Amino acid sequence: MEEIIRNLKVQIIESLNLEDITPEEIDTEAPLFGDGLGLDSIDALEIMIILEKHYNIRIADPKKAKEAFYSVKTLAEYVVANREEQ
Amino acid sequence: MQKEIPKSVYVSGLGAVSAIGNNVKECYTALSECRHGIGKVTLFNTLHNSPVGEVKLHTTPEGISRTSFLGLEAARQALEDSGISNEELLSGKIRIGIVSSTTVGGMDISEKIYPSLFGEKGENSDNKEYSNRELFKSFRQHPSDESTNYIADALNIKNYRATLSTACSSAANAIIVGERLIRHNILDCVIVGGCDSLSKFTYNGFNSLKILSENLCRPFDDNRDGLNLGEGAGYIVLQNEATLKRRPYCIVSGCANANDAYHQTASSENGEGDYLAMKQAIEMAGLQPENIHYINAHGTGTPNNDSSEFAAMRRIWGDKMPPFSSTKCYTGHTLAAAGGIEAVFSVLAICHGAIYANINCSSTENLNREPDGKQFAPAKNFSQGGKIKNVLSNSFGFGGNASTVIFSAIEDNWSVPAVETDNGAENGTNGTNSCLQLPNFGLKISNIVSFSNELDVKALIPDANMRRRMSTIIKMGVAAAMKSLQELPETKPDAIITTTWLGCLTDSEKFLKNITENGENLLNPTPFIQSTFNAVGGQIALLTKNHSYNNTYTDRKNGLTNAMLDAYMLIKEGKARSVLVGIMNETTPTLELIIENINKGEATAAAKCTLPEHGATFFIVSA
Numbered sequence: 044m045e046e047i048i049r050n051l052k053v054q055i056i057e058s059l060n061l062e063d064i065t066p067e068e069i070d071t072e073a074p075l076f077g078d079g080l081g082l083d084s085i086d087a088l089e090i091m092i093i094l095e096k097h098y099n100i101r102i103a104d105p106k107k108a109k110e111a112f113y114s115v116k117t118l119a120e121y122v123v124a125n126r127e128e129q
Numbered sequence: 130m131q132k133e134i135p136k137s138v139y140v141s142g143l144g145a146v147s148a149i150g151n152n153v154k155e156c157y158t159a160l161s162e163c164r165h166g167i168g169k170v171t172l173f174n175t176l177h178n179s180p181v182g183e184v185k186l187h188t189t190p191e192g193i194s195r196t197s198f199l200g201l202e203a204a205r206q207a208l209e210d211s212g213i214s215n216e217e218l219l220s221g222k223i224r225i226g227i228v229s230s231t232t233v234g235g236m237d238i239s240e241k242i243y244p245s246l247f248g249e250k251g252e253n254s255d256n257k258e259y260s261n262r263e264l265f266k267s268f269r270q271h272p273s274d275e276s277t278n279y280i281a282d283a284l285n286i287k288n289y290r291a292t293l294s295t296a297c298s299s300a301a302n303a304i305i306v307g308e309r310l311i312r313h314n315i316l317d318c319v320i321v322g323g324c325d326s327l328s329k330f331t332y333n334g335f336n337s338l339k340i341l342s343e344n345l346c347r348p349f350d351d352n353r354d355g356l357n358l359g360e361g362a363g364y365i366v367l368q369n370e371a372t373l374k375r376r377p378y379c380i381v382s383g384c385a386n387a388n389d390a391y392h393q394t395a396s397s398e399n400g401e402g403d404y405l406a407m408k409q410a411i412e413m414a415g416l417q418p419e420n421i422h423y424i425n426a427h428g429t430g431t432p433n434n435d436s437s438e439f440a441a442m443r444r445i446w447g448d449k450m451p452p453f454s455s456t457k458c459y460t461g462h463t464l465a466a467a468g469g470i471e472a473v474f475s476v477l478a479i480c481h482g483a484i485y486a487n488i489n490c491s492s493t494e495n496l497n498r499e500p501d502g503k504q505f506a507p508a509k510n511f512s513q514g515g516k517i518k519n520v521l522s523n524s525f526g527f528g529g530n531a532s533t534v535i536f537s538a539i540e541d542n543w544s545v546p547a548v549e550t551d552n553g554a555e556n557g558t559n560g561t562n563s564c565l566q567l568p569n570f571g572l573k574i575s576n577i578v579s580f581s582n583e584l585d586v587k588a589l590i591p592d593a594n595m596r597r598r599m600s601t602i603i604k605m606g607v608a609a610a611m612k613s614l615q616e617l618p619e620t621k622p623d624a625i626i627t628t629t630w631l632g633c634l635t636d637s638e639k640f641l642k643n644i645t646e647n648g649e650n651l652l653n654p655t656p657f658i659q660s661t662f663n664a665v666g667g668q669i670a671l672l673t674k675n676h677s678y679n680n681t682y683t684d685r686k687n688g689l690t691n692a693m694l695d696a697y698m699l700i701k702e703g704k705a706r707s708v709l710v711g712i713m714n715e716t717t718p719t720l721e722l723i724i725e726n727i728n729k730g731e732a733t734a735a736a737k738c739t740l741p742e743h744g745a746t747f748f749i750v751s752a
Contacts, residue, residue, distance in 0.1 A: 058653075060597040060598065061593075061597055062596065063593075082594070083395075083594070084395055085338075085393070085598075085654055088337065088338065088339060088654045089653060089654070092652075095651055096651055
């Protein structure tokens, strides 16, 4: 779990081109959207690509996975629960 | 002799090609039979299943971009319809111009040959063997102003040419600019509209945003799940009274452009930009909302657009909603062409007293019931022969760009007035089709800022979430603009006008490269949304919460002159006191490679291509 959380943070920083933020500075439990990191709908699409590219998880309907996109922690839990063995 | 300022701007010619017809008559027949033109993609290979609206003209002439080809088809129809003869055009007696628009330009060609540039044969490439000469020459079709020049050269339009690109509102903005050029007596006649061909680039771009429907699109339906892309071209001819050759269809009575200043791609919940555009257009027309007899909505079929647009409509009309529908369920969303094709449909609605059916829409129980539980529905059936005097047409685009045009019927007993059309000599054109005599702008230019590394980008663009997405050209442009605005006595300019020849090349190449290398899956949407030509203008509006007029010119030669003329007219008619104007271009290694090789193949200096100057300069224009 810890490893997935760390990897997700690195992938999010890289994919969204977050400036001046280290993985340690991202609060694992803070909201990703709105407050917290302040991400938006385009970033949600980019995170979906991270999930598919790195974890082989395909989200057909983003609305159904809304809870998973709350924080890095919920995202990691979603990955653990849905990850296909590769 | 001083000519009078034209009172009305007449619509004297119509031209359209779309998925439902290769000319205006065919399009109207399809509309009246509620027959859509959406089907499988045949123009290129794709893995996706979203249907599209292809124009049923499948052979594009060799070496010409499909955008230019479709554009000329429609523009020629419009000009012929106006009754202005080629002899008249050549005589130079009529000051005629074109304001065209496109979002993809020659991308249909560029995306096929891009892999060959690196000696590759991606699945995207057309697998043809290109000689170096052919290959690089083909890139000459890429710039968006190329389609304008192609149309204008073919139709002998030499007095004025402008190209706009403000995403999906482009053609409506062309109408807005053209209307002003007539009203300010700068031109007698202007062909306005837009053209866009389908391309793998835009198809995948919209797919990466997850807003393409795999079904037929259902604008305003509760279960709408996205848009269908389309292609085509739509142009109308605008004229002053003195040069009319026929009884005009109607007049452009009102038009306005406003900015939502909410998000780069999403529309605000209450549709602020849409509301302002409609409100200002209705005011300009001197009408009351209840005088609008039909609304041709933008209605793309995405959940976000339709709810935002309808919320704005509710703010204008309350419970007294006029009949409304979207015609994108017939043509697909034709991007830059949409405002032109729908202008043609709106004019036809007046001529035939028609209201078009919003097909595929079955359930509208949830259509904006707030705040009072009232229910509304778009027009279910086609009807004609009604009293349709004023039609309002909406076109909204990325970058918060929102435009509304209102067409109004002319009196039944209207007849062509007997006026001598000898204005050529009076206006300095001297019967020659040389460059148009532009007004002496006589404007004050201040706060000139060119981008340099000394500018503190972080301080000028404080929003880190905007900054992190910006490519070089966007950063240069927005930073220079913000610096220029810092010294403005008022906090906000009344208009933002930008110009760029090739736009955000880094982002468009990034998206194209991604398709070439990785195929059509897992494409990042960010470079696609940042590749629009109005990305800089839109982001300045977003950053400064500026809802005012926002336009983007994409002409290589006259972009800045066109932008200045626009600013001049806005200031002259009291719509603006200060206008933020800016020019920016970026060079990239690929562009340098292409231009170098184009020039190797060209013998004469005139045929050679110059690299645009890398940088951004913004300034404030005021009276």
